[in-house]
Structures are given as C-alpha cells and as structure tokens.
Amino acid sequence: DAKTTQPPSMDCAEGRAANLPCNHSTISGNEYVYWYRQIHSQGPQYIIHGLKNNETNEMASLIITEDRKSSTLILPHATLRDTAVYYCIVRVNNFGNEKLTFGTGTRLTIIP
Amino acid sequence: DVKVTQSSRYLVKRTGEKVFLECVQDMDHENMFWYRQDPGLGLRLIYFSYDVKMKEKGDIPEGYSVSREKKERFSLILESASTNQTSMYLCASKGLGREVRQYFGPGTRLTVT
Numbered sequence: 001d002a003k004t005t006q007p008p009s010m011d012c013a014e015g016r017a018a019n020l021p022c023n024h025s026t027i028s029g030n031e032y033v034y035w036y037r038q039i040h041s042q043g044p045q046y047i048i049h050g051l052k053n054n055e056t057n058e059m060a061s062l063i064i065t066e067d068r069k070s071s072t073l074i075l076p077h078a079t080l081r082d083t084a085v086y087y088c089i090v091r092v093n094n095f096g097n098e099k100l101t102f103g104t105g106t107r108l109t110i111i112p
Numbered sequence: 113d114v115k116v117t118q119s120s121r122y123l124v125k126r127t128g129e130k131v132f133l134e135c136v137q138d139m140d141h142e143n144m145f146w147y148r149q150d151p152g153l154g155l156r157l158i159y160f161s162y163d164v165k166m167k168e169k170g171d172i173p174e175g176y177s178v179s180r181e182k183k184e185r186f187s188l189i190l191e192s193a194s195t196n197q198t199s200m201y202l203c204a205s206k207g208l209g210r211e212v213r214q215y216f217g218p219g220t221r222l223t224v225t
Contacts, residue, residue: 032212034212041218041219042216042218042219043116043202043203043204043216043217043218043219044155044202044204044214044216045216046213046214046215049212049213087154099145099157099160099170100155100157100214101157102147102154102155102156103154104152104153104154105154
C-alpha cells in the first residue's frame with residue numbers, strides 16, 4: 001500500500017470548513033483513498049473513500065487531485081464534536097487485502 | 113448499525129498472566145481484526161481472520177495468538193503478558209464484497225504491571 005503524509009496537527013474555528021490535506025504521491029492506479037477518524041477514547045470511524053472522482057456523503061467531501069497524488073478531506077461546517085485524529089489511508093480494495101495501514105494522522109482541534 | 117463490542121474497556125494484568133481479549137460483532141461479517149495502538153506508532157495489525165477457524169498474521173503477531181471458533185467472536189490471547197504489551201487494543205470487523213469499511217469497537221486499554 002502507498003505511503004501517505006499528513007500534517008501532524010491543525011486547528012479550525014467552529015462553523016468553518018475544515019480542510020485536511022493528504023499527500024500520496026506514490027499511489028498506484030488501483031489504490032483507493034480512505035479517510036477514518038478517531039475521537040478520543042473511541043475506536044476509529046470510517047468517513048469516506050474514493051478512487052479518482054470527488055465524493056460526498058453526509059459526513060464529508062473528498063477531493064482527489066487529477067493526478068491522484070494528493071487529496072483533501074473537507075468537513076463543511078466543523079463542530080466541536082469533529083475534534084479528532086484524522087487518518088488518510090491508501091490501499092487496494094480487493095478480497096485478500098483487507099488490511100488497513102494507519103499512519104499517525106492529523107490531530108484536528110475545533111476551536112469554539 | 114453495526115456493533116462491535118469488546119469485553120472490557122480497561123484491564124490490569126500482571127506480568128506472566130494469560131490474558132484473553134474478546135470481541136463480538138453483530139453483523140455477520142466474515143473479516144475480523146485485532147490492532148494495537150501506541151502513541152507515535154499509530155494502529156498496527158496483530159492478526160486478522162477472514163473466516164471461522166482461519167487466521168492470518170498481521171504486522172506484529174509475536175507474543176499473541178487468536179481464536180475464532182464462531183463467526184461473531186474473535187479472541188486475542190496473550191499467552192504470557194509482558195509490560196511491553198501494555199497498549200490500547202482495538203477490534204474491527206468487515207464484510208465481504210462491496211463492503212469497504214472496517215467497523216471498530218471501543219477498544220480495551222490493557223496495562224501489564
């Protein structure tokens with residue numbers, strides 16, 4: 001699985017959009033980008049994933065650059081409950097490769 | 113909603129004890145995983161299982177074993193606990209096919225003294 005690089009920490013004002021970047025310059029053509037988050041004292045929670053097109057769900061939007069070497073997770077209206085560590089993971093999505101390799105992620109703090 | 117439960121949130125054991133961590137999922141998922149999480153190291157995969165009685169080593173299986181006798185239950189066993197196994201242990205499950213996400217339990221914080 002390709003390696004990812006994320007800033008160790010970020011702050012965002014409550015109510016503003018939080019934009020979390022992830023660099024995955026060695027991504028291969030069949031690797032997906034996944035985002036999970038981990039709120040303090042809880043297990044990680046799936047947020048969103050994508051291959052090449054931008055994706056949106058009820059939690060967030062995922063913007064993947066055209067060359068797929070980087071992506072941005074967007075939380076459109078951040079709340080205090082979004083304070084968490086956010087993990088960007090790149091992996092092939094197929095049977096037999098079920099492992100998720102978590103890095104150290106970005107610690108996002110939402111400021112009141 | 114998928115629910116993954118772990119037998120304990122906090123556990124304190126002595127060096128040399130045999131420790132069982134239990135994980136149960138209620139969504140009939142084929143795949144189950146055990147991770148440990150340590151500061152600065154992220155989550156690391158210990159073992160996973162893709163079917164009853166099947167298991168595969170992850171990245172750090174040394175000192176651990178697992179058991180999956182029933183589909184819904186995946187146990188992590190520390191045969192002889194050591195202080196370097198003090199950690200947060202997380203269980204996860206995942207279905208097959210189009211299911212892409214792993215569902216995590218709340219974690220067990222194990223302290224070995």
